[in-house]
Amino acid sequence: DGGITQSPKYLFRKEGQNVTLSCEQNLNHDAMYWYRQDPGQGLRLIYYSQIVNDFQKGDIAEGYSVSREKKESFPLTVTSAQKNPTAFYLCASSFGLAGVYRSYNEQFFGPGTRLTVL
Amino acid sequence: AQKVTQAQTEISVVEKEDVTLDCVYETRDTTYYLFWYKQPPSGELVFLIRRNSFDEQNEISGRYSWNFQKSTSSFNFTITASQVVDSAVYFCALSLGGGADGLTFGKGTHLIIQP
Numbered sequence: 059d060g061g062i063t064q065s066p067k068y069l070f071r072k073e074g075q076n077v078t079l080s081c082e083q084n085l086n087h088d089a090m091y092w093y094r095q096d097p098g099q100g101l102r103l104i105y106y107s108q109i110v111n112d113f114q115k116g117d118i119a120e121g122y123s124v125s126r127e128k129k130e131s132f133p134l135t136v137t138s139a140q141k142n143p144t145a146f147y148l149c150a151s152s153f154g155l156a157g158v159y160r161s162y163n164e165q166f167f168g169p170g171t172r173l174t175v176l
Numbered sequence: 177a178q179k180v181t182q183a184q185t186e187i188s189v190v191e192k193e194d195v196t197l198d199c200v201y202e203t204r205d206t207t208y209y210l211f212w213y214k215q216p217p218s219g220e221l222v223f224l225i226r227r228n229s230f231d232e233q234n235e236i237s238g239r240y241s242w243n244f245q246k247s248t249s250s251f252n253f254t255i256t257a258s259q260v261v262d263s264a265v266y267f268c269a270l271s272l273g274g275g276a277d278g279l280t281f282g283k284g285t286h287l288i289i290q291p
Contacts, residue, residue, distance in 0.1 A: 091278055100180075100267060100281035101221075108276055116278050146219060154276040163276060164211065167221040 061085065062168035064149050069173045071143075079134045079171045081149035089154030090132035091165060094118060095146040104147075107132055108154045136173065143175045178203040180270050182282035189258055190290050197253040197285045199268030205229075208272050210244065210251045211279065215265040227251065255287075263289045 062083045071077045083090065089108045093101040103116030107126040121140025126132055132151075136143045150165040179202040189195050201210065212224040225235060227244050235242050239256045255262055265286050269279040 089276055093278075093281075098185075098283070100182075100283040101269075101279070102281070103278035106278045114277075148219075148221065150221075152276070163209065163271075164223045164226050165279060166223065167213075170219045172219075 062149060062151055062166060064147075064168040064171050067169065067171060069171055071173070071175050073175055074138045076138060077136050077143075077173065079136065079147055079149075079173070081132045081134065081168060082130055083132075083149075083151040083166075083168075084130060085151055085166065086129075087151035087153055087166075088129070089152045089165075090126065091150040091152075092116075092122070092124065092132070092134045093148045093150065095148060095170075101148060104134065143173060145173060147171045147173060178205070178208075178270050178272060178280050180268050180280055180282035182268055182285050184285045185283070186286040186288065188288040188290060191260055192257050194254060194256050195258050195287065197255075197266050197268075197287065199251045199253065199282060201249050201251065201268070201270050203270060203272065205272050208270055211269040211271070212242065212251075212253050213267045213269065215267060215284070217264070221267070224253075258287075258289045260289050260291055263287060 065080045091106040092104040095101045102118050104122050105124040107113035113126050123135045148170045149168045152165040181200045208229045210227045213221045215221050232244050241254045243252045265284045267284045268282045271279050
């Protein structure tokens with residue numbers, strides 16, 4: 059079945075450590091996205107990538123880094139510079155610009171990773 | 177910058193009642209896309225509908241309907257004859273850049289359907 063995989067579902071780290079969240083998709087989507095959700099809040103965009111080897115900062119990119127070496131993968135690293143890293147992280151993908159031209163561009167979301175920094 | 181406002185933080189209704197979730201958006205762009213997503217307790221967001229700024233037709237899908245009005249910058253969502261399975265957090269979202277850029281989300285409305 060096609061879909062988006064995020065692992066692990068729950069992640070615990072000590073303060074000051076970097077941690078990498080995994081996101082993989084087999085939907086043949088060009089674009090991938092990372093969002094952060096805090097309790098009682100909507101999702102906020104961290105980074106997005108519309109093509110391999112290229113990505114753009116979202117609204118809250120400080121303290122995060124990404125890479126897009128493969129079409130299927132878009133890992134997110136939460137660095138020690140991120141002041142409040144405890145949150146629910148959601149990865150999404152879409153057909154991106156190709157979808158716009160074909161009039162479908164909705165984003166599909168993975169199950170999320172709940173990160174707790176102790 | 178664009179903004180999405182969902183003024184209703186939480187709504188509680190009894191099963192079979194109709195309920196409307198409000199969404200108001202702000203953008204200076206003339207081309208944009210609006211979305212509704214459902215987030216059940218599991219956490220994964222489920223896509224419900226997309227509407228582009230040039231299409232003001234209302235849409236109905238089963239018990240769900242959407243009312244898009246550019247004059248009031250609103251994109252409201254109505255559930256008819258609500259069911260317990262409709263209980264979730266519902267998000268309205270806006271996208272610029274042809275819809276390929278990231279989404280700007282509202283803070284969500286927590287809908288509780290009581291049996």
